[in-house]
Amino acid sequence: MKANHLVWIRRVSQTFFLILFIFLLVESRLPQDIYLDYSIALDAKQNIELDYPVKYFFQLDPLIWITSLISGHQWIKGFGWALGIVVLTFFFGRIFCSFICPLGTIHHMASYIRPALKKQRMVSANQKHSSQRFKYFLLILFLMSALLGLNLTGLLDPISFFFRSLALAVFPGVGTGIKELLDLAAQSNIKILNYISYTGEVLISPVFGYGYKAFKSAWFIGILFLFILFLNRIRPRFWCRTLCPLGALLGIFARFSILRLEKDPEKCTNCNLCLLSCQGAASPMPGQEWDATECMLCFNCFNSCPENAIAFKLAWPPRVNKKPDMGRRAVLGGLLAGLSFPLLGRLDGRLHHVSDARLIRPPGSLPEKDFLKLCQRCGLCMKVCPTNAINPTLTEAGIAGFWTPNLIMTQGYCEYTCTLCSGVCPTGAIRKLSGKEKIESPIRIGSAYIDRGRCLPWSGNGPCIVCEEHCPTSPKAIRFIQGTSLSLTGKKMNVKLPYVDLKSCVGCGICEFKCPVKGNPAIRVIAAGESRSVANQILLTL
Amino acid sequence: MNYHPITRRESIKKLFKICGGLALADALTWPFQKTISAWAGSTHKKFIVEGIGRNHEYSVKALVGKVFEAAGGIHTFVSKQDVVVIKPNISWARSPDLAATTHPEVLEAVVELCQEAGAKKIRIADHTIHDARRCFAITGAGMVAKKTGADLVYPRSSLMRNMKLQGHRLDVWPVFLPLVEADKVINLPVAKVHSLSGLTLGMKNWIGAVGGRRSALHQDIHLTIVDLAQFFNPTITLIDATRIMVSNGPSGGSRSDVAVSNRLILSDDPVAADAKASGLFNFRPKDIGFIRLGEKWGLGTTEFQKLRQHKVII
Numbered sequence: 001m002k003a004n005h006l007v008w009i010r011r012v013s014q015t016f017f018l019i020l021f022i023f024l025l026v027e028s029r030l031p032q033d034i035y036l037d038y039s040i041a042l043d044a045k046q047n048i049e050l051d052y053p054v055k056y057f058f059q060l061d062p063l064i065w066i067t068s069l070i071s072g073h074q075w076i077k078g079f080g081w082a083l084g085i086v087v088l089t090f091f092f093g094r095i096f097c098s099f100i101c102p103l104g105t106i107h108h109m110a111s112y113i114r115p116a117l118k119k120q121r122m123v124s125a126n127q128k129h130s131s132q133r134f135k136y137f138l139l140i141l142f143l144m145s146a147l148l149g150l151n152l153t154g155l156l157d158p159i160s161f162f163f164r165s166l167a168l169a170v171f172p173g174v175g176t177g178i179k180e181l182l183d184l185a186a187q188s189n190i191k192i193l194n195y196i197s198y199t200g201e202v203l204i205s206p207v208f209g210y211g212y213k214a215f216k217s218a219w220f221i222g223i224l225f226l227f228i229l230f231l232n233r234i235r236p237r238f239w240c241r242t243l244c245p246l247g248a249l250l251g252i253f254a255r256f257s258i259l260r261l262e263k264d265p266e267k268c269t270n271c272n273l274c275l276l277s278c279q280g281a282a283s284p285m286p287g288q289e290w291d292a293t294e295c296m297l298c299f300n301c302f303n304s305c306p307e308n309a310i311a312f313k314l315a316w317p318p319r320v321n322k323k324p325d326m327g328r329r330a331v332l333g334g335l336l337a338g339l340s341f342p343l344l345g346r347l348d349g350r351l352h353h354v355s356d357a358r359l360i361r362p363p364g365s366l367p368e369k370d371f372l373k374l375c376q377r378c379g380l381c382m383k384v385c386p387t388n389a390i391n392p393t394l395t396e397a398g399i400a401g402f403w404t405p406n407l408i409m410t411q412g413y414c415e416y417t418c419t420l421c422s423g424v425c426p427t428g429a430i431r432k433l434s435g436k437e438k439i440e441s442p443i444r445i446g447s448a449y450i451d452r453g454r455c456l457p458w459s460g461n462g463p464c465i466v467c468e469e470h471c472p473t474s475p476k477a478i479r480f481i482q483g484t485s486l487s488l489t490g491k492k493m494n495v496k497l498p499y500v501d502l503k504s505c506v507g508c509g510i511c512e513f514k515c516p517v518k519g520n521p522a523i524r525v526i527a528a529g530e531s532r533s534v535a536n537q538i539l540l541t542l
Numbered sequence: 543m544n545y546h547p548i549t550r551r552e553s554i555k556k557l558f559k560i561c562g563g564l565a566l567a568d569a570l571t572w573p574f575q576k577t578i579s580a581w582a583g584s585t586h587k588k589f590i591v592e593g594i595g596r597n598h599e600y601s602v603k604a605l606v607g608k609v610f611e612a613a614g615g616i617h618t619f620v621s622k623q624d625v626v627v628i629k630p631n632i633s634w635a636r637s638p639d640l641a642a643t644t645h646p647e648v649l650e651a652v653v654e655l656c657q658e659a660g661a662k663k664i665r666i667a668d669h670t671i672h673d674a675r676r677c678f679a680i681t682g683a684g685m686v687a688k689k690t691g692a693d694l695v696y697p698r699s700s701l702m703r704n705m706k707l708q709g710h711r712l713d714v715w716p717v718f719l720p721l722v723e724a725d726k727v728i729n730l731p732v733a734k735v736h737s738l739s740g741l742t743l744g745m746k747n748w749i750g751a752v753g754g755r756r757s758a759l760h761q762d763i764h765l766t767i768v769d770l771a772q773f774f775n776p777t778i779t780l781i782d783a784t785r786i787m788v789s790n791g792p793s794g795g796s797r798s799d800v801a802v803s804n805r806l807i808l809s810d811d812p813v814a815a816d817a818k819a820s821g822l823f824n825f826r827p828k829d830i831g832f833i834r835l836g837e838k839w840g841l842g843t844t845e846f847q848k849l850r851q852h853k854v855i856i
Contacts, residue, residue, distance in 0.1 A: 030675050048679065186700035201698055210675070211699065386673045415676060416795070417635060456761065465738040466757040470671065474795035480737070496738070514671075516757040 058426035111236030144338020154376030169222030175208025251293030274301035292321035345400025387412030409509030446507030447529035454522035467511035477504035606651035646682030702753030709769025734787035764831030813842025
C-alpha cells in the first residue's frame with residue numbers, strides 16, 4: 001500500500017475515534033429522551049439507563065484492564081476489547097497510539113498543525129531522548145502499586161486523563177462561560193434576546209450540562225490538561241513519548257510486531273525528512289536501529305521519504321524487534337516507587353483506623369480497600385451524576401484516593417431512585433445496582449445527623465420542616481416530635497423538632513442540600529452507617 | 543409595506559378618538575351600571591364541581607370532561623388564541639401510582655381540553671424539587687407533552703425573575719416567568735398530606751411556581767402560601783384526587799401511603815377547592831392554616847353554599 005494512503009487511513013481513523021470519544025463523553029448523562037414510553041413512566045421498577053456504551057474507550061484500554069486484573073484479581077466484564085488491542089499490538093505494534101487513542105490524536109494535532117519547532121530544531125527534537133524511559137518508570141510504578149492493592153493508573157492513563165480533563169474541566173468551563181452569556185441575555189428587557197437565550201440554553205445544556213456544573217479541584221485538572229498540551233511545543237507528542245504509561249505497555253507488546261520499518265541504507269541521502277516528521281522519536285533513519293517500542297506507526301516517515309529508502313512491510317516469519325529501552329534506573333525506580341506508594345498511602349490510617357466522615361462514596365461502591373484497587377478516577381460517575389453531587393476528592397480519601405469520587409451534599413444529592421453512576425463504572429469499583437435493589441436493600445451511603453445549634457426549630461428560631469419534607473424514604477428517616485423550644489424572647493414555643501431515625505436513613509443527602517441553613521447546613525450527612533463498610537456501622541442491628 | 547411613522551397630528555387625533563370613545567361608552571352604560579353589576583353578581587357566582595368515579599373501570603379522561611362540562615365547558619375559561627399555562631405538581635421524581643404528583647392522565651385530559659378550546663399555546667410549567675428531567679420522565683409529564691404537543695418548560699434559573707408580590711409576608715421574590723406570562727393559568731395540583739402545612743392542595747402548589755430560597759418559606763408556611771396564591775390567582779383549580787397520599791407526605795414513596803379516592807375537584811375559587819379537598823382527609827377546612835388565612839384575606843370562601851355546587855358521578 002502506498003504510504004500516502006496509509007497516512008490518510010490513519011487520519012480518518014483518528015478523526016473517527018476522537019469524535020466517537022467526545023460523543024460518548026457527551027452522552028454520559030441522564031438520557032435526554034424524557035419522553036419515555038408511557039408504560040415506563042407508570043412503572044416504578046423501571047430503571048433509567050444510558051443509551052450508549054459510554055465506557056467503551058475504557059474497555060479498549062489494556063492498561064486499565066491489566067492493572068485491574070492485578071489489583072482486583074478478577075476478570076471484569078467487557079474488557080475483551082482490551083485483550084483485542086493487546087493481540088493487535090502483538091502483530092502490528094503501537095497502532096492504538098496513532099489510530100485510536102483520542103488523547104494521542106489531540107497531541108498529534110497540537111504538534112502537527114502548527115509545530116513550534118522548525119527544520120533542524122525539529123529534527124533534533126525528534127531524536128530519541130533518554131527521557132522517553134520515564135514512561136516505563138511510570139508503567140512499572142503503576143503495575144507494582146496495583147499488585148499491592150492501590151490502583152493509581154487512572155491518574156495518568158490517557159483515556160482516564162482525557163475523559164477527566166474534558167468532563168470535569170473543559171466542558172464545564174466552556175459551558176459556564178456560555179451560560180453566563182445566555183443568562184445576561186435572559187435578564188435583558190429585549191424580548192428577542194430572551195428567546196435567543198432560551199433557545200441557546202435548550203441547545204447547549206444537553207452538551208455542557210444543565211445549570212452551572214461545578215467540580216472541586218477542576219481548575220487543577222484543567223491546568224494540568226493545558227500543561228500537557230503545552231508540552232507539545234517542547235517536543236511533538238511529548239506526552240505519548242515520555243509520560244504515557246499505556247504507550248509504554250503497548251511498546252513492550254510491540255516487540256514481536258510483524259509490521260516493521262524496513263530500511264535501505266543504500267538509498268538514504270541523509271535528508272532527515274523522516275526525522276522531521278517522526279511523531280514517536282523512534283529512529284526511522286536508515287543506519288539507526290528502528291525502535292519498534294517507541295514507534296506509533298503514524299507512517300509519516302514512510303510518507304515523507306523521497307528516495308523510498310524506508311518502508312513499512314509485513315515481515316513473516318516474525319523477527320524480534322529492538323527491545324524496549326527502559327534503563328535499569330527506570331525499572332528499579334519504578335519498582336521502588338510502586339512499592340512505596342501503596343504503603344505510604346496507608347499511613348494516614350484512613351484504611352485501617354477511621355475514614356474521613358465526609359468521604360461519602362457513590363451508592364454501590366465497594367468497600368474502601370477494594371474500591372482503591374479498581375477506581376480509575378476517570379470521572380465517568382462524576383460526569384453522569386444528574387445532580388452534580390459526585391466530585392473528585394482532594395484529601396477526603398487520603399492521598400491514596402486522590403480524585404476518587406465523593407459526594408458533596410451541599411452541591412447536589414443522591415437521587416433516591418437514580419443508579420446512573422453504578423451503571424457506568426468501567427471497572428466495577430461502583431457495582432451495578434438496579435433502582436429496586438438500591439431502595440429495597442437499602443444501599444446506604446451514609447447517615448444524617450442534626451446540628452441542634454444551627455437547626456431553626458431546635459435553636460428557637462422558628463418552625464421549619466424542610467429536611468423532613470424532602471426525606472425520600474418510606475417511612476421517613478426524618479421525623480419530628482412535637483415539642484417546645486425556648487424562643488429568643490424567652491417564651492416557650494411549640495415547634496416540630498426533627499429527629500433522624502438511623503434505621504431508615506440512607507444518607508442520600510437531600511436534607512443537607514435543601515436545608516435553609518446554607519454553607520454549613522444544620523443537618524449533615526456523614527459516611528458512618530454506609531452499607532459498604534462493616535466497621536463503619538453505628539447501630540448494633542439495623 | 544407602506545409603513546410610515548405616525549405623525550404628531552395623527553397621534554393626537556387617535557388619542558382624542560380613543561378618549562372620546564371611552565367617555566361615550568362609559569356615558570352610555572352609566573344608567574345601567576347598577577343593574578349590570580347586579581347581573582354580574584349572579585352570573586359571576588363562583589362554582590365548585592366535584593367529580594366522582596364510582597364505576598370501577600371509569601375513565602379519568604371522561605371524568606375530567608364531565609367535570610368541566612358541569613362547570614360550563616372549557617370554553618368558559620379558555621378562549622381561542624389563549625396562551626394557557628398548566629401548573630401541575632410534578633415536584634418529585636416519583637411514579638404516578640405513588641400519588642406524590644399529578645396523574646399524567648388528568649394532565650393529558652386537561653391539555654386536550656385546552657386544545658379543543660383552541661388555545662394558541664399550552665405550556666406545562668413546574669419548578670420541580672428533584673432534577674426536572676427525572677421528574678418529567680418519571681411522573682409521566684414528559685410523555686404527556688410528547689403525546690399532546692404541549693410545551694414542557696424546563697425550570698432554568700434565568701426564567702426566575704424577581705417580582706413584587708405585595709404579599710403580607712413576601713415582598714420581592716423570584717417568580718417562574720411562564721406562569722405570569724400567560725393568558726390563562728390552570729392550577730392542577732395533587733391532593734396529599736404535608737408534614738408542616740397539613741395538606742398540599744391547590745394553594746400550596748404555588749410554592750412550585752417560585753424560585754429563590756424556597757426552603758425558607760417554611761418558616762411561615764401558611765402566610766407565604768396565601769401570599770403566593772393571591773399573586774398567581776389561577777383561572778381555575780382542578781385538584782387531582784384520583785388517588786391521594788394519606789401518610790408520609792409530601793414525598794411518600796410507598797404504595798401503602800396511597801388511598802384511592804377517585805375524585806376530581808374543580809373550582810374557580812381557590813379556597814373552596816382546597817376546603818373541599820381537605821374533607822377527603824377528614825380535616826375541617828379551618829384546621830388548615832392556609833385555608834383559614836386564605837378566607838380571611840378574601841381569596842375565597844369555605845362556605846360551599848355561597849357557590850354553585852355540582853356533583854358529577856360516572
